[in-house]
Amino acid sequence: MEFIVLLGTPLLGALTLGMLGGRRWAPEANVVFSLVTFFAACALTSRVVAHGNLSVGHEQFFVDAFNVFLVTLTAFVGLTTSLFSRPYMRIEAEHGRVTAGQLRLYHSMYQMFIATMLIALTTNNMGLMWVAMEAATLSTVLLVTLYRTPASLEAGWKYFILCGVGISQALFGTILMYFAAEKVLGSEGVSALLWTHLNSVKSQLEPSVLGLAFVFLLVGYGTKVGLAPLHNWLPDAHAEGPTPISAVLSGLLLNVAMYAVVRCKVLVEGSLHSTLPGRMLMGFGLLSVVLAAFFLWRQRDVKRLFAYSSIEHMGIIAFAFGMGGPVANFAALLHMTVHSLTKSSIFFAVGHATQKAGSQLMDNIRGLITLSPTVGWGLMMGTLAILGTPPFGVFASEFLILTTAMKQQPWATPILLLALGVAFAAIFGRVQSMVFGDTTAKRLPHPPALVPVFAHLGLVLMLGFFIPPYLADWYRAAARLIGGQ
């Protein structure tokens, strides 16, 4: 029941808002749909906590410790982003950047995007997961190009083609996986693509085929995660679309893609009996961290700056999952959570800051602290959190990842530390001059939505001090499930 509501609400929302999304009350309706989705996710979570794993619809969908917390996170950030987008899109409409028709498209596709991500997370069918991931790209392409500026069209085109090609590789990987599974499970029915079935026979799957499949799957879903060198679409798509979309792309889509990679890694590692998939993930992860850290210096657009920071953090997460083992997996899951919360809150603050300054160029954004102390402090705190300063949660997860790296992969630690240091210097210097400094800009017509910013940062702060026991249990259960080492 909860499950049907969870997937049904955003789909219904997409339909309703597709027809009526241009009305005056559409932003509120968007919030209501997101709220119902969030409640359904909470109900589902409490049920999984009480009764263990859940399987729905002839095993086509399933919920376990690994995906249930991502479902809740997705629904939560979906809700807070809809709260943020309410005043944000109103202001955009008043500035004449979007018409009623574009708003309708925006609201409808926003709900559609949430729906596709929830399907990708909860489906048990590797093929359906692919379909949902591709649908997630398609539903956001027209949102990236919402403003119809030349730069946004280019960003949309890059996003469409690079992710399209990338995800085709993942389809080939999925075909290969099906091919290997069919030998063991038989082609009758569709059980040969169901993850739970694959997981139970993973040691019998043909290693040479699965090894090849993993290369394609990693490249394919890795493109969506934004792992270097396949990250080219990511900064453009984040910078040119409306800010609520940057927040959900960065906070949610990258997580969902990472989830797909990890699900595949579990199967392949079980079949190969070696750590090759883990090593590949570590390699891609480390490359992303280093590349992103140095590209951060060259950015002049504030949204591009934080988009590169997302690449960096996805690299850290990939590296941690690559190391494997209970501690590293735990840290990676925690990092996924805190990164998602922090990065979306930063984008909320950045969104209001750019609207105040009327520009995304960092040189034009000055003196946020005098203009609007809450936006200024929000951005400052968010930045400190994302850079891994204690006592925020990002510090806890990065600390865990670094100490595990020192034990298991000592060679990588100096590289990671260097990259983190470089990123710190690059981002902190820029943000400082944006927050402090003189300004002449005017106030905004609508009061900005700052509850989401501080709600997210509050949660991240709490996770830095204290992880609630049931959350820690989930993380541990999920970490065991992912295994490795």
Added chain:
Amino acid sequence: MNALSWDLQLLNTLAALLLLLSFAMLAQRRIVALVNLLALQGTLLFIATLLLAWRTGDHNLYISAGLTLGLKVIFLPWLLHRLIRRLGVYWDTEPLLNITGTMLVGVLVVIFSFGLAQPISALASTATRNSIGIAVAVILIAFLTMITRRKAMSQVVGFLSMENGLFFGAMSATYGMPMVVELGVALDVLVAMLVLGVFFFQIRDQFDSLDLKNFEALKEDQ
């Protein structure tokens, strides 16, 4: 060694023709002809699927064949032709690498693909296992088409040709994916093309052209 049955021979011929068409697409610069080649590729795929369905008696393959006919032979070429007429894009500019060079790279790609597909073919139990190498080659040549073209429209044709290769690969290796997945993939392709249609008009309104060399603004960090 037994002589191959006629239907298997026909299937192999179709596979060879698919690869030949991929090369033709690699060399073709007229966009209308490119779309026609794509439609022809779709038709071959349709015949191959139908033949395989008849051979194996698999009902799902009949549905796949129907989907291929509707989507790849009729609807997508129609949509692309319509877009070409309304947007007035008939010729692609000189590819980034000249045609002879591209063809030579294409030959290398085919050799590489057969090497790559060798272990998979060895394990497959389907009658069509020898075509897996061809499917991989079609995918990679389509990829080559995409990266050597400048016009958005030719890149899209390359993208669809890649999808054809994937479909053919799934068919040769496992007689197709489960139905629910195939329907999903077909739906995604359909939606992708509709999104693209909208997208092309946006690009043209902004740039008065579909030439991707206009896309220079975001190059600073490559």
